[in-house]
Amino acid sequence: MSSESLHPTSAPSRRTVVAAVGAAGLALTLNACGSDDDGSAAASGTALAKTSDIPEGGGKIFKDAGVVVTQPAAGEFKAFSSKCTHQGCAVTGISDGVITCPCHKSEFSVSDGSVQKGPATQPLPEQKITVSGDSIALA
Structure with missing residues (x-):
């Protein structure tokens, strides 16, 4: 060498x-x-849906915005993160008044995001939306 x-x-x-x-x-x-290019969160003020798109007693998941919009009672609209608080899976179902996570079957209330069935122990975080006329948008 x-x-x-x-x-x-x-x-x-x-x-x-x-x-x-x-x-x-x-x-x-x-x-x-500093980047929202991954599409995991929609910008503030982004229109999500028409009020008629959200069934009473149920809701709709907006995957690209990372949000679930529900209508627990006629004319009452709520929004929650679509990320399960157990292990971060995206929720995929809404029926019978509950939002369901497919990974471990946690269930959350469409009314307030509270845990209805574990293994999740924390509620879905509430998201801010605005309802103007028949339009629902992220606040």
């Missing part, structure tokens, strides 16, 4: 490598925090 291969002169120092990796990680973190 030559002495050149044992003592490379062009290799970056450990400090340079650590600084570069840290800067790259920070750039990725800042980009991820």
